[in-house]
Amino acid sequence: MAVETRDTTTTHTTRPAVRDRVASRTAAYGDSIWTEMAQMFKQHPDPVYFGDGSPAPEAMPVAQLRAASAHAWESAPKSLGYGESDGFLPLRELIVERMKPRGIDATAGDIIVTPGSTQGIELAARVMLEPGDVVILENPTFLGAIQTFEAYEPRFVPIDVDEHGMDIDALERALASEPRAKLVYTIPTFQNPTGSTLPLERRQRMIALAREYGVLIVEDDPYGELQYDGEAVPPLRALDPDVLYLGTFSKTIAPAVRTGWTVAPKDLQTYLLAARELIDIHNDRITMRTVYHTAADGYLDAHLPSARARYKSRRDTMLAALEEHMPDGVTWSRPNGGFFVWVALPENIDVVELLGRAARRGVIFFPGHWFYPRQERRNTFRLSFSTVPEDRIRLGIQRLGGVLRHD
C-alpha cells in the first residue's frame, strides 16, 4: 500500500512519501543473492550444490546439543530475564580457554558473545567508521563483510590475494596513500573464498603496518579450528593484543545457534559492548548455556577430529575430481583447512553465463564476482565442499567439467 502524503485540503504538498525519504545507506541494500540462487535451483531436478558455507549436518554435534539444551533449561526461570549483555560468563571463560592453545591470551572481560561473527563485523564498522573512511580488505573476500561494511558508506580499497593471502606490499602502498584508512578486514586463515592462509612473516608485517598507521585490524577467523594439514600459523590476535578478533561456533557447532564472539583491544571493549546493547541487548541466554554445555568438559575438542576428518576427505575428493575433470587453463586453490576451493577460469569465460549453463546441467556454485568489492572479475568461482557427500562431489565436478568442455 502506498503512503499518501498529499492531503489536498492542506498546503503541505512538497513532502515526499516515507518510501522516498529512506537513508542513503539503503542504496547498498541490493537484492539478496538468495533470490538468484533460488532461480538456479529451478533449472535441474537434482542439482549438486557447492554453495553452502555451513558445516555438514552429519558433522554437527546434534545429540550433544540436545542434551546440552535440556541441561541449559535447568537454569530457567532464573536465566529467563534480561542479563549478561557481554555473554554468559562460563561461556566466555570457556572461549578464553579454547583460544589459549592457538596462542591467544585474553580474559573473559575482553570477550563479547555475539550472534555469529557477522555481528562482530557490524560492531567494528559501527565503532570505527564515518562515511568516506577507507576499509582495506582482501580482494576477493567474504561477501557478507562487504555488505555489512557498505551500510556504513566507506570507500573500499581491495588488496589482491595470492595463494598466501593478502599482498602485503600492496597493503603498505594503500596505507601510505590513504590517510582515511581506518580498518583492515582480513580472514587470514583458510580464507573465504580463496582458502589461502597468510604466512607468519606476512602476519608480522601486517601488524607492524597497522601499528605504524594507526589502523585497526579486524581478524575474522571462522575456520581457524578446521585445519586438515600443513603447519598451524598463529592468529593475528596471538601476535598483537590490539587486533580485534572475531570467532564463531557457526562452523564447529552449527550456524543456527547464532553464537560467535569478539576479542577486543582493551581500548575498544566498552564501545563495542555499548554498540552491541543498542542493537539487540544480548544473545539468547538459554542458547548461550546450550552452546556452553555442548563445548564444555572437552566435548567439542573430542568431537572436532571426526569433523575435520570428514572435511579433509571431502576436500581431497574435490581436489582429485578437479584434477580429473577440469580442462586445461582452469586453476584452483589447495586449502589446508576451511570449506572452500577457489577456481580461476581462462579470462574469456564469463562466470555468470557459466553458472546458468551449469545450473541447467545440475551443478551450482557461487560466482566469484560476488566476492570482489568492485565485482570486477568475472572468471572465478567458489566451490564449497563442506556439506556435499563424496559421491555427490564427484558427480558435481564431473558435470562441471562437461559444462566447461561444452559437451
Next chain:
Amino acid sequence: MAVETRDTTTTHTTRPAVRDRVASRTAAYGDSIWTEMAQMFKQHPDPVYFGDGSPAPEAMPVAQLRAASAHAWESAPKSLGYGESDGFLPLRELIVERMKPRGIDATAGDIIVTPGSTQGIELAARVMLEPGDVVILENPTFLGAIQTFEAYEPRFVPIDVDEHGMDIDALERALASEPRAKLVYTIPTFQNPTGSTLPLERRQRMIALAREYGVLIVEDDPYGELQYDGEAVPPLRALDPDVLYLGTFSKTIAPAVRTGWTVAPKDLQTYLLAARELIDIHNDRITMRTVYHTAADGYLDAHLPSARARYKSRRDTMLAALEEHMPDGVTWSRPNGGFFVWVALPENIDVVELLGRAARRGVIFFPGHWFYPRQERRNTFRLSFSTVPEDRIRLGIQRLGGVLRHD
C-alpha cells in the same frame, strides 16, 4: 594495552591511535546505567528492587518452554544450518494470527522475526535516519530507544506526555516546524515509563499528521497484550498499514529468548530485511521453533490470563501502598496495563539524591531523568511492579514513604 602509532624510525608521526579514531557516533555510548544500579545494590542487604522491566519469573511459561525446546530440537540437524532470515514461517504465521484479534491485518510476508523489539528500533533508525534528521518521541520514553536512536546522530524533538499519552497539538506544531522530521517513535499503549495509553481520537490524529507530513510512525507495543482493565484501544497499526509495528515475546514469554518481530509497511520491508541480514543474518532457529511451540495451539492465550491476574494484583497493591505511604505533593499514574507506575515529586526534590537515600533504606527505582532525551526533569521516577511479590511491594513503598518523609 595502548596502541603504539608512532614508530620513531618512520615519518608517520601524525597518525592518531585507533582509540582516538573511533566514529563520532560513539560519543553517545555513555556509561551503562547498570553500573549505577550495581552501586545502588551495595547500599542495603536486602533492597526492594522496582527497576526490573522483565516479566515475573513465576509468570513465565517455563514448563511449556522446556517441552517446546525438546520439540524444537526434533528438527535438528535440518534446522541447524543458515536460513529463515525473515523468521521461521510457522512462527510468522502464528504472529499474524495472534495480532488479528487486536485488529492488525498483516501477512507472514510483512513480518521479520527479530531478537526483541530493540532490534526493530535499530532497523527503523538504520533504514530511515541521516545524521541531523529529526526523531519525534514521547517525553519521557523508553531509555533503550533514546540510546538506539542516538547512535544515528538524529536531533530529538521530545513531545510531552500527559495521562493520555503524547500531546498531539504539540506533535502537530513540531511536524509543522521541523521539515527534517522523519520518524515518530511512540509506545501508545501502557507506555514505558508513564503507563499512559493514547486514546483512539489521539491515535487517529497522529496517523493523519504522519500521512500529511510524510513521516514514519514506529509503534513499539511490548505491553499491548498485558491489559488488566479499562477499554482496549486498537494499535496504531490496526488503523494504518503504513505504521511500522514492533512486537515482542519478551513480556509475554521471557526476555532471554530474544524473540520479537516487526510488521513493516509494504514499502519498507525489503530495506528492513536487508538491514537485518547485515546485522546478524537471522535469529537462532531452534529458539524460533521453541517460541513457536510455546505459543502454538492456543497455549500462550491460555497462559496469559493467569499472568495478567498476577500483574493486576501487583499493580493494585502498589497503587494502594502509594495511597497509604506517599506524602502530600506526590502524584502517580494509574495504568490499565503494562509494568510501570510513574511518580512525580514536588519540583524541589532531586530524584538522584532521593535514589541515593532510598537505596540506603532498601528501595531502588529508576530515576526519571534517564527517560527524557534531554534529561531535563529531576523530580520523577519509575516503579516497576511486574517482578515484585506483593508483600515486597508493600515493604518497598513503605520504605520509600519513610525516605520522602525524612524519618
